[in-house]
Amino acid sequence: MADLSGLVSDIHKKTPSKIGVICVNCILHHSPLENLIRFLKKYSIYLPESTLNVRSELVYYIYYHFFTEYQNDQIIRQMYSDPVEYIGDVIAKDELFKIGLQKHDFIAKHELIDVFADYCADMGIITFEMDPKDEINSMMDLFLTKRVPLLKTETVFVRTGHELENGGYSEELIKNIQEASKKAIWTVFVTSSYGAYVVGLDRLIKDMERLNIWLYVVDPLHKNVYGITKGKKNQIDENLKNQLEQSLPSQPIRAPSQLGKISKYDFSERDSYNPNKFTTFSILKSDIYGMYYEKTEPNHKFRDIFRSLLIIDPVSGLNIFSMKSQTQKIDDVILSGFLSALDSLALEIGTKQEGAKEKEINYQGFIVQIISGDLLNIALFLTKPADQILKERMNRFIHQFEYVYRDSITKYKESGNVAVFPESRIKKLAMDILSI
Numbered sequence: 001m002a003d004l005s006g007l008v009s010d011i012h013k014k015t016p017s018k019i020g021v022i023c024v025n026c027i028l029h030h031s032p033l034e035n036l037i038r039f040l041k042k043y044s045i046y047l048p049e050s051t052l053n054v055r056s057e058l059v060y061y062i063y064y065h066f067f068t069e070y071q072n073d074q075i076i077r078q079m080y081s082d083p084v085e086y087i088g089d090v091i092a093k094d095e096l097f098k099i100g101l102q103k104h105d106f107i108a109k110h111e112l113i114d115v116f117a118d119y120c121a122d123m124g125i126i127t128f129e130m131d132p133k134d135e136i137n138s139m140m141d142l143f144l145t146k147r148v149p150l151l152k153t154e155t156v157f158v159r160t161g162h163e164l165e166n167g168g169y170s171e172e173l174i175k176n177i178q179e180a181s182k183k184a185i186w187t188v189f190v191t192s193s194y195g196a197y198v199v200g201l202d203r204l205i206k207d208m209e210r211l212n213i214w215l216y217v218v219d220p221l222h223k224n225v226y227g228i229t230k231g232k233k234n235q236i237d238e239n240l241k242n243q244l245e246q247s248l249p250s251q252p253i254r255a256p257s258q259l260g261k262i263s264k265y266d267f268s269e270r271d272s273y274n275p276n277k278f279t280t281f282s283i284l285k286s287d288i289y290g291m292y293y294e295k296t297e298p299n300h301k302f303r304d305i306f307r308s309l310l311i312i313d314p315v316s317g318l319n320i321f322s323m324k325s326q327t328q329k330i331d332d333v334i335l336s337g338f339l340s341a342l343d344s345l346a347l348e349i350g351t352k353q354e355g356a357k358e359k360e361i362n363y364q365g366f367i368v369q370i371i372s373g374d375l376l377n378i379a380l381f382l383t384k385p386a387d388q389i390l391k392e393r394m395n396r397f398i399h400q401f402e403y404v405y406r407d408s409i410t411k412y413k414e415s416g417n418v419a420v421f422p423e424s425r426i427k428k429l430a431m432d433i434l435s436i
Helices: 004-013 024-029 033-042 055-072 074-079 083-093 095-102 109-122 161-168 171-180 193-199 201-210 238-246 332-340 388-404 406-415 423-434
Strands: 019-023 126-129 142-146 152-159 186-192 214-219 224-229 278-282 306-312 319-324 358-363 366-372 377-382
Touching: 004 055, 004 083, 019 024, 019 083, 019 193, 019 214, 024 055, 024 083, 024 095, 033 055, 033 095, 055 074, 055 083, 083 095, 083 278, 095 193, 109 126, 109 142, 109 152, 109 186, 109 214, 109 224, 109 388, 152 161, 152 171, 152 238, 161 186, 161 193, 171 186, 186 193, 193 201, 193 214, 201 214, 201 224, 201 278, 306 332, 306 423, 319 332, 319 423, 332 377, 366 388, 377 388, 388 406, 388 423
Parallel strands: 019 278, 152 186, 186 214
Antiparallel strands: 126 142, 142 152, 214 224, 306 319, 306 377, 358 366, 366 377
16 A cells, blocks of 8 residues: 555655645545546546555545656746645645535634634633624624723624635725724734635735734634734724724623633644744645544534425426435425415515515424525425524525536426436535535
8 A cells, every 4th residue: 555644754844844724635535536536537647556446545646646746847846835835736726626625614604703703702802793784884793802901902804715705805805904994903804724725825914914914714624723914003093993882782792701711623822923834735644544534524513403405496486306304304295385385475585576585484383494596495494493504504505506506407497307406416415514
């Protein structure tokens, strides 16, 4: 068997010791085995005939191929500072590994907010969430305050990689950050590892240093919070500061814990606030055989309240896909009755009323949470109302479904045949994104 550990040691000898925010091993270990094989064939990477389709063997030959290219090609060495940056960039840019790369992100924005709020609580900081209906201050996400030993305040912008990938890193965001800097002593920007990759870590660092912003990158796979840049004090406009503080909610979403550390994420003060210590990619020995994998399996957070999922064509009102709870299944009569009663229930979704995106109703003793996408609607039957995280996950699911299965949706619209949708793959997508 090829010595993957020895190869990684050789790669590290040619690589500066830095903290990578994206784990290349994680990308490969979260990708389907068939995609690794397709990648090897795509780049004509040598693979001995005797090699079994063992993931670690395939990873070895991927690393070996691109490490050798880096060593032997002067142009590549001029483009990339070290072999890990080259290997990581090639792998991350390939569409075959998109799913593995996206594992470095949070599905719901409020999951990232919760992680950062827990970290703040451990630091003795009180966290307020801004009211999205506040037209003046809704541009920011959080407001932090710490009264010991001196009063300190911070405005915080939180963006997932998915948001940044879809135009979230814009001139408007930079303008909003600059405006928020007039309202508190410090300004903070928080994103995920995937978000740092989407923007480009080097660009993100330069922008945050130029704006005097504290930058934090949160790694959901290794459960780390990285402090990348250290911001400087802002020049505050007292009127704007007072207006902001008067608009804060009466209760924070997180206060300092009196029972010790509450965050499940690690933070190293020693390794933080020195941008030169950080780089985009890492190949960690501890991860080369996927030892971390069990820790990152979905915890099915909403399985206990989930009863059924429907994907509905809003034009015909027909159900094109359904999935029931494995533990407590819902009666088919209830589901068919729900579908036949769509009009009388006045759901106000999809084509029924332009602009309607969300609806929550009580039907036959169940809470039915409905989200409309661009082409389809989804309905979740639950025993309790969906919280903000589940609603965000539903939005992510319907848009991901419409993107991945856009060709199947077109075929269905033309033929009316629901068999064009791969049931097992959709079920896995639903379980992963909806955490059911």
